[in-house]
Amino acid sequence: MKTQVAIIGAGPAGTLLSLILHQRGVSSVVIERQSKHYVLDRVRAGVLEWTSVELLESIGMGQRLHAEGHRHDRVKIGWGGNEILDIEFEKLAGRPMMAYGQTKIQEDLYAAVDHEGLDIVFESSDVELHDVTGDSPYVTFTAGGESQRIDCDYIAGCDGQHGVSRTAIPDHVKTDYERAYPFGWLGILSETPPLPHLLYANNERGFALCSERNPMLSRYYVQCPLDDTVKDWSDDRFWSELTARLPDDQAAQVVTGPSIEKSIAPLRSQVIEPMQYGNLFLAGDAAHIVPPTGAKGLNLAIADVHYLSGAFVARYGGDATKLEAYSETALRRVWSSVRFSWWMTVLLHRFPDESPFDQRMREEDLAYLTRSETARASVAQQYVGLDY
Numbered sequence: 001m002k003t004q005v006a007i008i009g010a011g012p013a014g015t016l017l018s019l020i021l022h023q024r025g026v027s028s029v030v031i032e033r034q035s036k037h038y039v040l041d042r043v044r045a046g047v048l049e050w051t052s053v054e055l056l057e058s059i060g061m062g063q064r065l066h067a068e069g070h071r072h073d074r075v076k077i078g079w080g081g082n083e084i085l086d087i088e089f090e091k092l093a094g095r096p097m098m099a100y101g102q103t104k105i106q107e108d109l110y111a112a113v114d115h116e117g118l119d120i121v122f123e124s125s126d127v128e129l130h131d132v133t134g135d136s137p138y139v140t141f142t143a144g145g146e147s148q149r150i151d152c153d154y155i156a157g158c159d160g161q162h163g164v165s166r167t168a169i170p171d172h173v174k175t176d177y178e179r180a181y182p183f184g185w186l187g188i189l190s191e192t193p194p195l196p197h198l199l200y201a202n203n204e205r206g207f208a209l210c211s212e213r214n215p216m217l218s219r220y221y222v223q224c225p226l227d228d229t230v231k232d233w234s235d236d237r238f239w240s241e242l243t244a245r246l247p248d249d250q251a252a253q254v255v256t257g258p259s260i261e262k263s264i265a266p267l268r269s270q271v272i273e274p275m276q277y278g279n280l281f282l283a284g285d286a287a288h289i290v291p292p293t294g295a296k297g298l299n300l301a302i303a304d305v306h307y308l309s310g311a312f313v314a315r316y317g318g319d320a321t322k323l324e325a326y327s328e329t330a331l332r333r334v335w336s337s338v339r340f341s342w343w344m345t346v347l348l349h350r351f352p353d354e355s356p357f358d359q360r361m362r363e364e365d366l367a368y369l370t371r372s373e374t375a376r377a378s379v380a381q382q383y384v385g386l387d388y
């Protein structure tokens with residue numbers, strides 16, 4: 001096969017990139033390790049920055065998003081037992097955010113791929129990148145029991161945190177910035193009505209988060225020790241711990257019910273620099289990981305695709321400057337979001353080795369946010385995301 005851009009990974013980043021390139025006249029083939037069903041079955045994020053909403057609208061994916069998404073003008077933060085503060089991002093930063101599950105985005109992306117007749121090769125294995133810094137890059141892989149090769153001009157590594165693309169950048173070229181957090185998030189889905197607003201909570205027992213997927217599907221999280229397993233958490237224990245970490249008036253509104261999904265995820269911050277090497281360009285989780293506290297992972301993947309797709313289109317129009325500057329351009333937003341996600345994580349979680357002084361400083365931060373509209377505006381601007 002021959003194509004202009006070979007894309008590795010059919011998650012949100014790779015699929016969105018292929019769609020935008022197609023609409024702008026650039027050909028691509030997507031190579032995905034898992035089956036379509038497996039990718040769609042993953043339970044992932046649920047909050048879209050307004051720039052992400054606008055980008056999805058621009059490629060014709062706004063209809064279901066607005067029909068089934070839930071627009072929010074604020075999030076709430078519970079702290080100090082029964083204190084609660086509102087981050088009113090529509091009032092303070094001039095734009096809302098949209099609660100819309102990544103699963104739905106992936107469904108919409110695959111529906112658009114099918115409608116446009118684009119190429120995703122699912123259940124591929126042994127993917128290898130070749131001649132990445134040469135004039136004739138190509139990708140080899142096995143699919144349908146046969147060895148395959150795609151010759152291309154460029155390779156887009158959209159294969160996530162466990163992907164192969166980032167390993168194609170030599171260790172002496174790349175810098176891997178990483179921080180692992182000493183706790184995880186235990187998340188559940190329950191077919192119950194969610195709270196009216198997203199609610200984060202810092203409590204002496206630990207962090208909690210109340211979110212949603214639709215009017216009858218709630219998504220809840222509690223911070224848990226890294227060595228916990230879902231077997232340690234019955235539904236009763238989960239609901240008891242969640243409500244114990246919320247302000248009383250919010251806990252009283254939680255509608256409990258059986259979990260239909262329960263999983264524990266570790267939290268990590270990671271950035272690979274540079275995000276390009278020769279004819280290889282990384283986008284999404286392949287280049288960076290953020291703790292979910294800032295709701296940035298999916299939005300960063302979409303932002304990378306915004307920059308990279310524009311750079312490829314400009315390149316084929318005869319202007320290589322954006323492609324040469326892709327890594328520098330994308331990393332500005334990446335580092336801004338990585339810092340915000342790290343800051344929100346330190347602000348809202350309890351660390352195993354922390355001192356009473358640390359928690360006291362945390363509560364002073366939260367008290368300052370409660371008192372200062374200027375401080376809340378700063379958080380609001382970063383939470384809903386900056387312009388591209």
Ligand code: APR
Pocket residue numbers: 008009010011012013014031032033034039044045102124127158159160161162163164283284285286297298299301
């Ligand atoms: N060959 C082919 N495909 C691969 C390989 C490989 N060697 N390794 C990984 N993949 C595929 C994975 O199966 C996955 O479908 O690449 C895809 C990467 O998708 P994501 O991990 O979802 O990453 P991305 O598209 O960047 O989206 C980031 O997804 O993980 C969440 O929190 C993250 O919301 C953020 C979003």
Ligand code: PHB
Pocket residue numbers: 044045046047198209211212219292293294295
């Ligand atoms: C979610 O809905 O899954 C969600 C919301 C906000 C976050 C993280 C996850 O910060």
